[in-house]
Amino acid sequence: MNRIPTLDIRRFTHPAAPGDREAFVAELGAAYREWGFAGIRGHGIPTEQIDASYDVFKRFFALPEEAKRKYHVAGQGGARGYTPFGVETAKDSKHYDLKEFWHVGREIPRDSKHAAVMPPNLWPDEVPEFRQEAYGLYQALDQLGSRVLSALALHIDLPENYFADKTDSGNSILRPIHYPPITTDDIPNVRAGAHEDINLITLLVGASAEGLEVLSRKGEWVPFTADADTIVVNIGDMLQRLTNHVYPSTTHRVVNPPGEKARQPRYSTPFFLHPNPDFLIDVLPSCVTADNPSRYPEAITAHGYLEERLREIKLK
Numbered sequence: 584m585n586r587i588p589t590l591d592i593r594r595f596t597h598p599a600a601p602g603d604r605e606a607f608v609a610e611l612g613a614a615y616r617e618w619g620f621a622g623i624r625g626h627g628i629p630t631e632q633i634d635a636s637y638d639v640f641k642r643f644f645a646l647p648e649e650a651k652r653k654y655h656v657a658g659q660g661g662a663r664g665y666t667p668f669g670v671e672t673a674k675d676s677k678h679y680d681l682k683e684f685w686h687v688g689r690e691i692p693r694d695s696k697h698a699a700v701m702p703p704n705l706w707p708d709e710v711p712e713f714r715q716e717a718y719g720l721y722q723a724l725d726q727l728g729s730r731v732l733s734a735l736a737l738h739i740d741l742p743e744n745y746f747a748d749k750t751d752s753g754n755s756i757l758r759p760i761h762y763p764p765i766t767t768d769d770i771p772n773v774r775a776g777a778h779e780d781i782n783l784i785t786l787l788v789g790a791s792a793e794g795l796e797v798l799s800r801k802g803e804w805v806p807f808t809a810d811a812d813t814i815v816v817n818i819g820d821m822l823q824r825l826t827n828h829v830y831p832s833t834t835h836r837v838v839n840p841p842g843e844k845a846r847q848p849r850y851s852t853p854f855f856l857h858p859n860p861d862f863l864i865d866v867l868p869s870c871v872t873a874d875n876p877s878r879y880p881e882a883i884t885a886h887g888y889l890e891e892r893l894r895e896i897k898l899k
């Protein structure tokens with residue numbers, strides 16, 4: 584497998600031929616074991632919906648700095664609302680990332696047992712359609728992510744619905760990102776420094792401008808720029824830990840484009856699919872073998888793990 588595979592998820596949801604669903608699960612599983620990344624086509628999220636979401640995100644990022652800063656909540660780890668340029672810094676990196684972003688969280692009843700760790704969303708008054716578009720995209724990616732998790736569960740001999748009751752109140756985040764044009768030469772910072780995602784899986788929609796690179800098992804940076812109708816889905820550290828590294832959380836980064844291309848902005852929107860905050864990340868017995876003994880003797884809650892990791896990337 585010398586390139587990251589892209590698969591059509593309709594083979595899983597509406598298999599046309601007998602056996603094709605099983606073949607899809609096997610191919611998807613193999614792609615993730617090797618790369619921790621795959622492209623997903625046939626996902627059913629209309630292009631118009633993705634374009635309309637990007638339109639409102641771009642309108643928000645085009646607002647004056649003072650307007651955007653009103654939506655920055657200090658001390659909350661950027662959990663909701665706006666995080667300005669110059670804050671997030673990849674773990675172990677000296678230089679902050681060249682990006683600003685917004686976080687949308689799950690809307691839960693305020694008397695939910697998770698309310699203390701899942702604050703209400705903020706919405707920008709200046710862009711009235713932001714709420715509807717952003718939350719519509721949140722829900723669409725949440726549903727698509729559940730389908731991918733079902734296939735990933737089957738591949739490691741878990742029931743298809745294994746993740747359903749562990750993610751139904753997941754602390755998942757939709758993160759529209761703006762990487763502004765780079766106007767100075769020779770800066771040491773990159774758009775997004777090499778990192779692994781914290782969550783179970785990440786779905787990246789519409790990152791059509793080049794820049795995303797994935798570290799292969801051989802240690803080579805492989806550019807992965809998906810077609811407009813392909814959603815990039817990768818494994819995060821929580822799923823890596825739960826599966827005892829059967830599904831690897833692969834290092835990736837966003838590099839600064841060469842020459843004049845650096846003067847163009849880049850927009851992208853990852854959806855970080857998280858488990859419920861009280862889900863206990865404890866290595867699955869089916870992922871422990873003589874060749875791969877348990878790497879994490881201790882269990883940790885999803886919320887405890889998240890807090891630890893946010894401090895490392897300077898969001899807390």
Ligand SMILES: O=C(O)CCC(=O)C(=O)O
Nearest residue numbers: 775780790795837851853
């Ligand atoms: O912008 C991208 O394409 C990827 C962003 C990313 O990896 C992240 O925010 O975790």
Ligand SMILES: [Fe+2]
Nearest residue numbers: 778779780835
């Ligand atoms: Fe990432």
